[in-house]
Amino acid sequence: MSCLKEKFDRLTTNGPEGMSALVDKFSELRGGYPEEMASSLVLPLLQLTQEAKGHLTESDAVFIADYLGVPAMQVVEALSWYTMLYREPVGRHVIKVCRNISCSLTGGGRLMGYLERRLGVRQGGTTADGRFTLLAVECLASCGTAPAMQVNDTYHERLTEARIDQILKELP
Amino acid sequence: MIELTIDNMTVQAHEGETVLQAALKHGIEIPHFCYHPCLSIAGNCRVCLVKVDGRPKLMPSCNLEATPGMRIETVSEEVLAARAAVMQFIILNHPGDCGICDKAGECRVQDYHVRYGEIDPVSIEPKHRKPKLYDLSPRISLDNERCILCSRCVRFTREVSGSHMLGIVERGCHSRVARLEGKVFDDPYSDNIISICPTGALLSRDFLYKSRVWYLEPVRSVCTGCARCCSVNVWRRRKRWHVRSLGAEKNAAAYRITPGENPEINGHWICNKGFDLHKAMGRPRALAPLIAGRSASVEEALQEGMKMLSEAVNPAALISAHASNEELEAFRIALGSRMRVYTREDHSPQPGEVLEDDLLIRADKNPNSRGVRELFGDRPYDATAGHDLVLVWGDLDDYAPLGKARILHLTSFVPPQGQSADLLIPISTVFERSGTFTNFEGKANRFDQVFDKPKLVQHAGELFGGLAA
Ligand code: SF4
Ligand code: SF4
Ligand code: FES
Ligand code: FES
Numbered sequence: 356m357s358c359l360k361e362k363f364d365r366l367t368t369n370g371p372e373g374m375s376a377l378v379d380k381f382s383e384l385r386g387g388y389p390e391e392m393a394s395s396l397v398l399p400l401l402q403l404t405q406e407a408k409g410h411l412t413e414s415d416a417v418f419i420a421d422y423l424g425v426p427a428m429q430v431v432e433a434l435s436w437y438t439m440l441y442r443e444p445v446g447r448h449v450i451k452v453c454r455n456i457s458c459s460l461t462g463g464g465r466l467m468g469y470l471e472r473r474l475g476v477r478q479g480g481t482t483a484d485g486r487f488t489l490l491a492v493e494c495l496a497s498c499g500t501a502p503a504m505q506v507n508d509t510y511h512e513r514l515t516e517a518r519i520d521q522i523l524k525e526l527p
Numbered sequence: 528m529i530e531l532t533i534d535n536m537t538v539q540a541h542e543g544e545t546v547l548q549a550a551l552k553h554g555i556e557i558p559h560f561c562y563h564p565c566l567s568i569a570g571n572c573r574v575c576l577v578k579v580d581g582r583p584k585l586m587p588s589c590n591l592e593a594t595p596g597m598r599i600e601t602v603s604e605e606v607l608a609a610r611a612a613v614m615q616f617i618i619l620n621h622p623g624d625c626g627i628c629d630k631a632g633e634c635r636v637q638d639y640h641v642r643y644g645e646i647d648p649v650s651i652e653p654k655h656r657k658p659k660l661y662d663l664s665p666r667i668s669l670d671n672e673r674c675i676l677c678s679r680c681v682r683f684t685r686e687v688s689g690s691h692m693l694g695i696v697e698r699g700c701h702s703r704v705a706r707l708e709g710k711v712f713d714d715p716y717s718d719n720i721i722s723i724c725p726t727g728a729l730l731s732r733d734f735l736y737k738s739r740v741w742y743l744e745p746v747r748s749v750c751t752g753c754a755r756c757c758s759v760n761v762w763r764r765r766k767r768w769h770v771r772s773l774g775a776e777k778n779a780a781a782y783r784i785t786p787g788e789n790p791e792i793n794g795h796w797i798c799n800k801g802f803d804l805h806k807a808m809g810r811p812r813a814l815a816p817l818i819a820g821r822s823a824s825v826e827e828a829l830q831e832g833m834k835m836l837s838e839a840v841n842p843a844a845l846i847s848a849h850a851s852n853e854e855l856e857a858f859r860i861a862l863g864s865r866m867r868v869y870t871r872e873d874h875s876p877q878p879g880e881v882l883e884d885d886l887l888i889r890a891d892k893n894p895n896s897r898g899v900r901e902l903f904g905d906r907p908y909d910a911t912a913g914h915d916l917v918l919v920w921g922d923l924d925d926y927a928p929l930g931k932a933r934i935l936h937l938t939s940f941v942p943p944q945g946q947s948a949d950l951l952i953p954i955s956t957v958f959e960r961s962g963t964f965t966n967f968e969g970k971a972n973r974f975d976q977v978f979d980k981p982k983l984v985q986h987a988g989e990l991f992g993g994l995a996a
Contacts, residue, residue: 431694
């Protein structure tokens with residue numbers, strides 16, 4: 356059963372290197388928020404940190420909590436809630452395939468299988484060359500144009516295998 | 528006062544009280560997991576649904592304010608069907624491993640399942656696996672599969688103890704209670720979450736697999752850990768479950784301590800030191816009288832004590848703050864006027880121990896300093912007063928500060944290493960006698976006897992008459 360525990364202890368606890376460099380950016384943002392609303396800054400600061408570091412660890416969350424003066428567990432809860440916050444290193448391109456109802460009805464599952472075979476990784480995994488991370492996500496709010504996926508910050512709709520080939524080819 | 532009807536019974540509620548509170552107060556049982564009288568209302572478990580006359584949907588009674596003339600049904604077919612459905616959902620991913628779960632027998636999920644549901648969940652998916660026996664803290668084991676996510680434990684750390692050390696991470700059926708990985712969950716009140724968890728998710732590592740709870744029964748006692756004098760329950764084996772093959776020790780062990788509800792003194796909570804009271808009482812005991820370090824019979828010891836007292840020219844007594852009010856009174860009547868009386872704190876704060884806080888913990892680590900003070904004042908021992916005999920009552924680490932005086936020591940636990948009193952008479956612990964302590968606020972709290980005292984051990988209160996004779 357020990358393997359199970361490790362599986363769930365994903366939040367590694369690396370030291371918060373590089374965080375002090377971010378504090379300037381934090382303060383800039385903080386100026387725009389009323390003092391008593393520190394906890395509203397939890398998400399923006401997590402995002403800033405992720406932009407700078409690629410992914411987030413528990414120690415990043417603790418650093419942000421200390422900076423804001425909110426309980427660390429509250430930041431960890433937020434961090435674990437959002438699929439857009441990465442708790443493990445991700446590849447250069449993050450592919451998020453919708454697995455919710457409309458997309459499932461229109462072949463999302465099949466497309467996920469196709470991507471898994473093409474990239475040679477299972478969902479949740481990153482290719483050996485570090486180029487792609489393949490994730491399944493809930494509704495991307497493109498139900499009308501399902502099946503949909505998001506690559507980095509770009510939406511791709513009405514997907515087919517051929518369209519996916521083309522999208523992958525065009526990526527740097 | 529508001530009047531409303533619950534199941535055709537007219538009940539009264541205070542302004543602002545909820546339907547659930549009004550029902551419970553009148554002995555009407557509405558099942559509830561997430562509601563706890565000392566925590567904020569979360570309204571997440573939905574097992575407390577009731578029918579409100581005139582409203583189309585069932586409402587959670589824990590979050591429903593009583594209003595005048597309200598008509599509530601808690602046992603109609605509609606409510607029972609909804610309740611069964613909620614139970615079915617709650618155990619959707621529950622492992623149902625009651626057979627190996629310490630909570631079985633006092634578990635709400637088990638009780639409600641039997642009482643209100645007993646419908647197995649229908650799911651084509653296998654049950655979710657989550658970590659079992661997760662080390663939430665050195666004191667607490669967490670079984671995430673058994674957790675029903677009622678958030679009582681999380682709210683406790685946020686609203687009562689204030690440590691904010693727990694949270695619920697992930698989403699949906701992956702949600703689980705967690706602490707920071709990089710930090711020890713060392714809330715000094717942590718073990719209360721074991722008591723308030725409605726299921727077997729949070730278990731005491733000390734009590735883990737020691738006994739099924741139905742073999743045990745609680746006896747009301749008082750924690751001696753500090754001057755708050757919290758009420759506790761000491762769990763001993765029921766008489767009819769004393770079995771020879773367990774051996775004497777297990778038949779007469781204090782298996783665990785739980786908070787004793789006491790609105791006057793400690794409410795629903797105690798601190799972790801209280802949860803460890805049985806360990807404090809398990810320290811090496813003084814079990815036989817010793818005259819100058821050699822074992823003696825009880826009669827010899829009493830003879831020797833009487834002799835020492837009658838020979839003494841300038842005797843003194845050092846009174847224990849662990850003595851009960853009744854014992855103090857017995858001492859006062861028998862010997863109080865014959866000796867100079869000094870008081871002391873038997874126990875001072877230990878390194879690493881919480882000194883004092885706003886919730887319960889007091890800096891005075893003795894239960895009855897107030898009771899002692901009311902009878903005998905608070906004069907500390909005066910080594911220059913030329914006493915030739917000191918009756919030391921209670922724990923003492925070192926006889927040296929008492930100077931050249933002869934020592935008559937009444938103690939429950941083994942005396943200082945390498946020193947022997949002129950006479951030592953072992954006395955009963957708080958588990959072996961009954962009585963009252965007066966806490967720092969002047970409130971008396973009563974403790975009952977949990978175990979018989981060992982044969983050669985005496986009750987201090989019964990000794991003084993004999994010694995004075
Ligand atoms: S561990 Fe227990 S108290 Fe905490 S959320 Fe789960 S069921 Fe509720
Ligand atoms: S607060 Fe004091 S009396 Fe209460 S449980 Fe803790 S140590 Fe015991
Ligand atoms: S279900 Fe896929 S975008 Fe909504
Ligand atoms: S007790 Fe009312 S919703 Fe849980």
